[in-house]
Amino acid sequence: MKMFSGKIIVNVLMLGLLAGCVQDRVVLLPNADGSRSAVVLKTAAGEQVLDQPYEAASISQAGKIAASRETAESVQSRYGQTLSAQPKRPASYMIYFSSGNNEISAESAVAIEQMKADMKSRSAPQITVIGHTDRVGTVEANDALSLKRAQLMRDMLLAGGISEAQIEVSGSGEREPLVSTDDEVDEPVNRRVEINVR
Amino acid sequence: MWVIKLVVLLLVSGAVYAGDDAGLIKNASGMATILRGDGQIPAGVGAHVQVSDVVKTGANSSVGITLNDGTLLSAGPDSTLVINKFVFDSTAHTGELDVSLKKGTLAVVSGKLAKTSPRAVIFRTPTTLLGVRGTEFVLETAGE
Numbered sequence: 001m002k003m004f005s006g007k008i009i010v011n012v013l014m015l016g017l018l019a020g021c022v023q024d025r026v027v028l029l030p031n032a033d034g035s036r037s038a039v040v041l042k043t044a045a046g047e048q049v050l051d052q053p054y055e056a057a058s059i060s061q062a063g064k065i066a067a068s069r070e071t072a073e074s075v076q077s078r079y080g081q082t083l084s085a086q087p088k089r090p091a092s093y094m095i096y097f098s099s100g101n102n103e104i105s106a107e108s109a110v111a112i113e114q115m116k117a118d119m120k121s122r123s124a125p126q127i128t129v130i131g132h133t134d135r136v137g138t139v140e141a142n143d144a145l146s147l148k149r150a151q152l153m154r155d156m157l158l159a160g161g162i163s164e165a166q167i168e169v170s171g172s173g174e175r176e177p178l179v180s181t182d183d184e185v186d187e188p189v190n191r192r193v194e195i196n197v198r
Numbered sequence: 199m200w201v202i203k204l205v206v207l208l209l210v211s212g213a214v215y216a217g218d219d220a221g222l223i224k225n226a227s228g229m230a231t232i233l234r235g236d237g238q239i240p241a242g243v244g245a246h247v248q249v250s251d252v253v254k255t256g257a258n259s260s261v262g263i264t265l266n267d268g269t270l271l272s273a274g275p276d277s278t279l280v281i282n283k284f285v286f287d288s289t290a291h292t293g294e295l296d297v298s299l300k301k302g303t304l305a306v307v308s309g310k311l312a313k314t315s316p317r318a319v320i321f322r323t324p325t326t327l328l329g330v331r332g333t334e335f336v337l338e339t340a341g342e
Contacts, residue, residue: 082274
């Protein structure tokens with residue numbers, strides 16, 4: 001019995017020492033959209049991958065990594081103030097133009113109203129208008145075309161009362177399709193303007 | 199001749215300049231400041247954050263920053279954060295992000311750069327180099 005209690009004390013002391021030399025901590029949080037994710041840690045003493053939600057690592061000054069686990073509650077109590085300062089997540093709104101002219105569809109008019117309401121709910125809101133094309137034509141031609149569509153959208157937003165300082169415009173051409181296709185395939189879903197609000 | 203080549207190489211590869219716009223302060227409470235060059239400005243809502251800026255929070259204070267690629271950074275009390283590098287090509291959505299947490303706590307939700315250029319997104323603490331694979335996480339350090 002005496003030996004047993006002695007061992008517990010030693011263990012507790014060791015834990016105390018370990019806790020005393022923890023320099024850094026990393027905790028992987030679950031992605032809001034439920035997708036899988038990971039972080040890769042490299043120190044002078046080794047490497048560690050964290051790929052499960054709430055998996056954590058404590059790192060000593062010498063770079064020694066000790067794996068541990070946190071919970072939603074422990075993260076909230078330790079990092080609640082840090083997490084509460086997190087800005088609102090960016091959101092994207094897709095706008096489609098009727099083919100052959102520059103009028104937006106009825107659904108897209110609704111999306112623009114939702115986007116404006118979203119902007120009002122944010123502090124210091126900014127938007128990026130990003131044009132996208134399908135894969136008909138060259139990469140360069142599609143970069144130019146996507147930028148032109150985005151500029152058209154920006155002009156509509158400026159006319160709708162959004163200030164120029166809040167809007168950035170870019171064209172991503174055929175690089176970011178919503179639906180993957182072979183080259184030179186006509187795909188209306190990919191011909192869109194994305195309004196990213198942040 | 200090679201000296202000239204080296205200089206050209208440095209000029210080309212060194213296309214990350216202090217002062218490039220990196221993001222905007224979206225939330226701030228308590229004492230938060232941006233140290234830029236020899237000066238300092240309040241890290242209030244709407245203030246721009248630039249490459250090479252040092253963002254500091256005081257006791258019981260916090261600050262939230264959205265970088266231009268959609269990366270969310272939030273620093274808790276008594277924290278010091280440095281934006282070492284931020285490059286974001288608005289056409290290709292590629293680039294580089296390099297942030298150091300010198301002290302305190304930092305929560306991160308990665309943005310477009312972590313999707314398009316995962317190997318070029320790095321977070322640092324005094325002991326650790328952290329690479330991200332599309333991720334939300336928190337970092338903490340006791341400082342250097």
